[in-house]
Amino acid sequence: MPQGDNPPAGTRPATTRHGFEFTGSGSEYFRIWITNILLTLLTLGIYSAWAKVRTRRYFYGNTLLDGSSFEYHARPLAILKGRVIAVALLLLYVGLSRFFPLAGLAALLIMLLFLPWVIWKSLRFTAHASSYRNVRFSFDGTLGQAYKYFFWIPGSILLGTGLLASGLWLMHPALAPPLAAGLLLGALLLTYLLYPWFQRLFTGFYLDYHRYGQGHFQSQLETGEYYVIYLLTLIFGMLITAGAGLLLVLVIQLLGQAGLLEGLRTLEQPDLERELPPLLTLLGVILLYLPVLALSSWLRSYFKASLRNHVYSSTRLDNVLRLHSDMEAGRLFLIYLSNTVLVLLSLGLAYPWARIRLAHYSARSTSAIIQGTLDGYVTRQQVQVSALGEELGDAFDVDVDMGLSL
Amino acid sequence: MNPSNLSGYWFPPGSAARTPARLELDRRHFTLHRDGMAALEGDGCQLIVSDRIGNIARTLxxxxxxxxxxxxxxxxDTWLQHTSHRDRTSQHRHQLESRWRWILAALLVTVVLGxxxxSQGMPWASERIARALPPALNETIAARTLETMDELMLQPTRLTQAKQDELTRRFEQKLLPLQHEPFRYRLHFRHYPQVPNAFALPSGDIVVTDALVKLVRNPEELDAVLLHEIGHVVNRHGLRQVLQTSFMTVALIMVTGDVTILQDWGLALPVFLLQSHYSRRFETEADQFAFERMLEAGIDPGHFAGIIGRMTRTELADPARNDVQNTRRQQRERSLEYLRSHPATDRRMKKALEYSRRFRAGQAE
Structure with a gap:
């Protein structure tokens, strides 16, 4: 059996590097997409579960590593079940808050309490439904851990502050209002400052408890790296905003000198008589809109690319496979920007092409360094049973965004 | 039918060990040939064949x-067509997806349906839901809005108390009986330099600027504006806007299957255009409400045209002037209408005058 193959002592298994590859095409995905939309519209949304599975299968199936593709196996009915429950809960909430406003609020809090459970269920569902080379992925994190990472750690600051505030209130009732305001501000600031660390913890939890067959994924995320990325994004963002503001002031001054500002006033108060020809006004709107679009896209590209590179490059599967990502913010930016322009000009019809281009680039900038072979991996027994028989309990499928999607 | 030959990989149950293999299929049987292993044979109908999507790998x-x-x-696919295999019928979605004629039809239907x-479905559903929800919910949307506006932009009114009382009395005695919804209407006066305007919050708070009070030439003109604002409240435009935005968000996620799309700046422009479109519809609806209630109360709807024309410094096309000038004026008035929150003023004025004619015809009888 392959998993018994141990290399002879003293020789290291060969190391090979494989690039990820994406083989989907825009025109193919366009046809799948438009069919999905039409059927979803005609069935008043029910088909959306089938559409989702079909789309996922298309993207997984076209993502290749070392000649084999990924596969997505979720059953649409399971997803539909989750969606029906979600809609039912929403209706319940609306109904409750209609007759008993307080009960509605309580229901909202209870749903918040269940959020870690929903995330946990979704992580397990998606992992179990995914496979590569006939072997299923799985997610091993426990419900307790989900509550630790998605409830206690982010919630402890607020809870702590709340306790502290009520304690102070008991001791010095007169001082309470200014103190409470100060504490709240402090708590918000602290949450903000700790946010990159939270993100690192979430992503670490996500990666470290994912498994491929009997194998374990491991991440070596650096909290420092997270802070550097977040801080640089913040600094770039501020610089860009300041620069754009300065430019705007300059442009407005120039326009004012040229006597063209009367036209701009009409944008604020549309019913005043306009002096500027409409085309010029439209041009002005576009000239204001495009830089905002470009700058925000660049910032987003920088953030996404750096975070992705760090996360992927510090992830490995046992001692067999290491991931690597070398995405360039500049390239990603060009793709984002041209995608947006394409989608806008086509009134949304170019969306499939935009998405395929992004998938091409993210595959192209990802690779795996494999030491030896993946032949030894097998689907774990319990995963196999659940995959063949019933889904794991009632499936809940919510897209959990770890900040890694592009 | 000749036997079909497929080349690919074979995997043992649940294992990633990949062996190059060849599958031979005829109408009834399959034979699997693997390098260095015995051939596997069986009934072709017992193979479980995955649905085809584009050109992704197929598993059997x-x-x-x-x-x-x-x-x-x-x-x-060719092999499936020639057998009585049960997965033969599960491939039709791919057949749909590969026919450009169907795709073209689907595109057309989708665009029309979308x-x-x-333009109709979401506004209609929002209206039905908004009317079914309790009026108190409208108040929660506007909670503290007026306080915030007072802090940031509005100043205390400079009208005399007597004037305020007079206007409030007319509002409560003449206008409020024209509607029968359980909102708690309150009229507020504020000073906002040089801007004659009025606006309503979903809660039933209606704010009038001093400049508007000065601009009106008779009480009926103020009635017209206030009835328009009451129209916003009665028709629950605030709540409906919230609902329409939520629907739009959900629909967007459903169509793209992608939550992160909401971060996309490219969406800002189309969403803005759509919001303006909805807003213009609300204005038209509020105008309509005002016109009808004015007829009911015996107020000439023509007053609406008068005050709104002066508020926005718009003149209707004058038949005495030459046509080129009139056309240019109208073009200017209506250009870029899709960017704006209010319909073109000359349209609104014309509508008011239509109602005014009806009003006068009614009086003449």
């Missing part, structure tokens, strides 16, 4: 749960 699950994977989709949903 063998009776012993081992898996054969191939990228030769066309051969699999347009109808966005």
């Amino acid at each position: 699950i063998l009776p012993d749960h081992s898996v054969f994977e191939t990228r030769d989709n066309d051969t699999v 347009f109808v949903t966005v």
